[in-house]
Amino acid sequence: MNDIGVAVIGAGMAGRAHAAGYRSATTIAGASRAGAGPRVRLVTIADLNPEFARGTANRFGYARADESWQAVAEADDVHAVSVVVANPLHREIVEALTAAGKHVLCEKPLAPTVADAEAMADAADRAGVLGRTGFTFRRSPAIAAVRELVESGRLGEVLHFSGRYWTDYGCDSDAPISWRYRGGPGSGALADIGSHLSDVAEFLCGPAVSVAGGTLRTWTADRPVPLGAVVGHAKAAVGADREPVGNEDYAAFTAEHASGASSSLAVSRVARGHPNSLRFEVFGTKGAATFDLRRPAEFGLMDSASGEGYRQVLLGPEHPYITGGLPMDFPSVGLGVNDAFVFQARAFLDEIAGVDDGLPACPDFAHGAHNLRVLRAATTSAADGGAAVRID
Numbered sequence: 523m524n525d526i527g528v529a530v531i532g533a534g535m536a537g538r539a540h541a542a543g544y545r546s547a548t549t550i551a552g553a554s555r556a557g558a559g560p561r562v563r564l565v566t567i568a569d570l571n572p573e574f575a576r577g578t579a580n581r582f583g584y585a586r587a588d589e590s591w592q593a594v595a596e597a598d599d600v601h602a603v604s605v606v607v608a609n610p611l612h613r614e615i616v617e618a619l620t621a622a623g624k625h626v627l628c629e630k631p632l633a634p635t636v637a638d639a640e641a642m643a644d645a646a647d648r649a650g651v652l653g654r655t656g657f658t659f660r661r662s663p664a665i666a667a668v669r670e671l672v673e674s675g676r677l678g679e680v681l682h683f684s685g686r687y688w689t690d691y692g693c694d695s696d697a698p699i700s701w702r703y704r705g706g707p708g709s710g711a712l713a714d715i716g717s718h719l720s721d722v723a724e725f726l727c728g729p730a731v732s733v734a735g736g737t738l739r740t741w742t743a744d745r746p747v748p749l750g751a752v753v754g755h756a757k758a759a760v761g762a763d764r765e766p767v768g769n770e771d772y773a774a775f776t777a778e779h780a781s782g783a784s785s786s787l788a789v790s791r792v793a794r795g796h797p798n799s800l801r802f803e804v805f806g807t808k809g810a811a812t813f814d815l816r817r818p819a820e821f822g823l824m825d826s827a828s829g830e831g832y833r834q835v836l837l838g839p840e841h842p843y844i845t846g847g848l849p850m851d852f853p854s855v856g857l858g859v860n861d862a863f864v865f866q867a868r869a870f871l872d873e874i875a876g877v878d879d880g881l882p883a884c885p886d887f888a889h890g891a892h893n894l895r896v897l898r899a900a901t902t903s904a905a906d907g908g909a910a911v912r913i914d
Contacts (some may be wrong), residue, residue, distance in 0.1 A: 525561045527599045532571035532606035533578040543583040550868045560875035568594050570753050580740050591615045595622045608701035613638040613774035617645045625652040627870050631717040632890030639894050643887035644764040655890035657721045661862035663843040664821040668811045678808030683785035684801035687719045688793030691755040698748035698758050699765045708901030710769030716789040720896050728781040734910040736903025752835045775900040819857045882887040
């Protein structure tokens, strides 16, 4: 397929990132500098809020806006769809899209339950279409480069990984309730940002086989009900009524990996002063590496050539996420989270078109289901006082 009509369902914060990603996807020359890739038509943005749908469609150059996901499923001019709505809605929408023959890129976490995720994977397989999960931090040049160090053996055998993902969007106890605060244990910070951090840990250390030390904490017991629609983490007018918060503000656990490595992970949505701060260290028998999301195109490296301390490595034109990706493709020009959505969109479109231009494929629905098994094990561990739980 070389003429792909794309749509995005969900015009919120992450939906806009997907919309922008498709718009810029053809500007990437790719690792082989083979050109602009498949032809892409920006067809529609769908959202239950027509104002959000129209605004996002106009902003990013999509031909039209729709008020329902059903319209996208029925559209003959749409071949690829990003699903970027509240997690509990994923399964129904994805199953309808795949049954209609659409290729689907669904935001993480893939579904509210493992059973839902497995059903989505089965639906994509039955329909013979691509079902892919959005884990954008794999597209960070530095994280990808650290993975290459691990795979090359330069760090030696990986011993342990220590990571944390701090955010502060939940600090204001009077900020409005939304779907992010509803649901049971494990559906809060653990699902929202823990899904990303646990994926990074497995990206570097391999599949996790068990978790222990699960901890879930909630400090804000209830939140005010908004008077209108809320986009992302934005503030909004609220009324006097308040609704209970059903999930966690903070989560932590340790994991054992099939490789023999161990990892310790912690996430928070109430880390004041940290709007979006993902950091990690990975330690091997021959070296170590560090990463800070605020500088996504560089990393710290400690190996035999580094002496007693870390040296900072700046990634340049030799890296596939910079070569032909950035208009000014040389070190320290600037690259961030928004750019990761562009590379993700391009990789998804390339796979649909059968093009191999050097970008790794997006993780499939089966991996999205595995990610949920890790989170489920962490939630079970927390409910059982931190007991060790096998990932089944």
